[in-house]
Amino acid sequence: MKKTILLAISLMTGFTAQAENLCLNQLPSNKVNQLFSEFGKAGKMPSELESWLNDPAVQTVTPFQLFDNVEFVGLCWVSAWLIKSDEGLILIDSLYQPYTDALLKNVEQLGYKLSDIKYVLITHGHFDHAGGLGVLKQALPNARLGMTLEGWKEAYQDASSPRHKDDWKMPTEPDLILTDNQAITLGNTTVTVYTTPGHTWGTTSFVFDVFDHGKKYKAVTIGGLGLNAISGPDQVETYIQSVDKLKKRVLEKNDPITIDLTAHPFSANLMENVERMKNRPSQDVNLFVNQKELVNKLEGLKKAAEDRLVIEKRK
Numbered sequence: 001m002k003k004t005i006l007l008a009i010s011l012m013t014g015f016t017a018q019a020e021n022l023c024l025n026q027l028p029s030n031k032v033n034q035l036f037s038e039f040g041k042a043g044k045m046p047s048e049l050e051s052w053l054n055d056p057a058v059q060t061v062t063p064f065q066l067f068d069n070v071e072f073v074g075l076c077w078v079s080a081w082l083i084k085s086d087e088g089l090i091l092i093d094s095l096y097q098p099y100t101d102a103l104l105k106n107v108e109q110l111g112y113k114l115s116d117i118k119y120v121l122i123t124h125g126h127f128d129h130a131g132g133l134g135v136l137k138q139a140l141p142n143a144r145l146g147m148t149l150e151g152w153k154e155a156y157q158d159a160s161s162p163r164h165k166d167d168w169k170m171p172t173e174p175d176l177i178l179t180d181n182q183a184i185t186l187g188n189t190t191v192t193v194y195t196t197p198g199h200t201w202g203t204t205s206f207v208f209d210v211f212d213h214g215k216k217y218k219a220v221t222i223g224g225l226g227l228n229a230i231s232g233p234d235q236v237e238t239y240i241q242s243v244d245k246l247k248k249r250v251l252e253k254n255d256p257i258t259i260d261l262t263a264h265p266f267s268a269n270l271m272e273n274v275e276r277m278k279n280r281p282s283q284d285v286n287l288f289v290n291q292k293e294l295v296n297k298l299e300g301l302k303k304a305a306e307d308r309l310v311i312e313k314r315k
Helices: 005-009 017-025 029-042 047-053 099-109 133-139 149-159 233-250 270-277 291-314
Strands: 064-067 070-072 081-085 088-092 117-121 144-148 176-178 183-186 189-195 204-212 215-221
Touching: 017 270, 029 047, 029 270, 064 204, 081 189, 088 183, 099 133, 117 183, 117 189, 133 144, 144 149, 149 176, 189 233, 215 233, 233 291
Parallel strands: 088 117, 117 144, 144 176
Antiparallel strands: 064 070, 070 081, 081 088, 183 189, 189 204, 204 215
16 A cells, blocks of 8 residues: 655645635634524525535645544545554545545545555434445445444435435445444454544544544544434433533543544544644654644533523423
C-alpha cells in the first residue's frame, strides 16, 4: 500500500485550492452549525443550507492525512475515515451517491487498492452515512459491511423513501451485524464498537488508536449528533444515556479518549483546524488531540438533548 508522492511531500495539505476555498469560505463551520440548529428547531431546511449541501463543487474535498494511520476521504459536510493497519484498511461510513464513487476514487488517489479495504463500519442508517453501501458491496470484493441490526433496519427503511431513489444504494441483505463492545480487529488495529442510540435507534460510535509521529492516542467517531430524527421523549432520554456513556469512556483514567474524529466536519471545525495544521512544526502536538474540547462537545450535546426532552414531554 504505497503512498503517493503528493502525500509523501506534504502531510496535511491535501486540498486543491478551489476545494479548500469553497469548503472553508462558502459556509464556515459555525455558520453551518447555526443553520442546522435552525433546521432542527423549525423542521424546514434553510435555503442557504440546502444550496450548500447540494453543491458538488463545495462538497468535494481532496483526501488528506490527519494522523499517521488515519486519512479523510469524505465530503465537506460528511466524514468518511480510512484507518490503516498492517493487514489492510478499515473504512468508517459510506457517504451516498454520487459521492460514494468519489470516495472510492479518493482511496485510489491515496495510493491504495480497493481490495485492501477489509471492513466498512457504518455509524447509523441515515442516507449520508449508509447510502453508498450497495455501491461498496459491488466495488470492495474483500470487505465486510458492518452496522447494528437496528441500523440495518433503518437504512433499508430510509432507502425505500422516494426522496432517496437517486442517492441511496443498498445491498440485497445485511452483512455484518455489530454489537456493543464488539472488537473489530484487522492486523495490528482494533476498532471497538459502542452502541450509542439516540440520534437514531441504531446509532453506533467507534473507538480506535491513532498515531501522530509515532505517538499513540485514542480517538472516537461519535455516530450521531443531531436531534433531527426524534420520535418522542424515550428516544431523547436514550440519547442522553448514550452521551453519558461516551463521556465516561472518554474520561476513563487508564485509557482516555482525547481525539474527536467527527462524523460531520462542521461539528468540530475540522476543515478550519486542518488549515491551521498545515505549517505546524513536526514536534508540535496535533491540534486534534484535545480531550477538553471533546468533553465540552459531549456536554453541549447533552444540554441540547435535555432542552429537547422538555419540549418532547409537552407534546
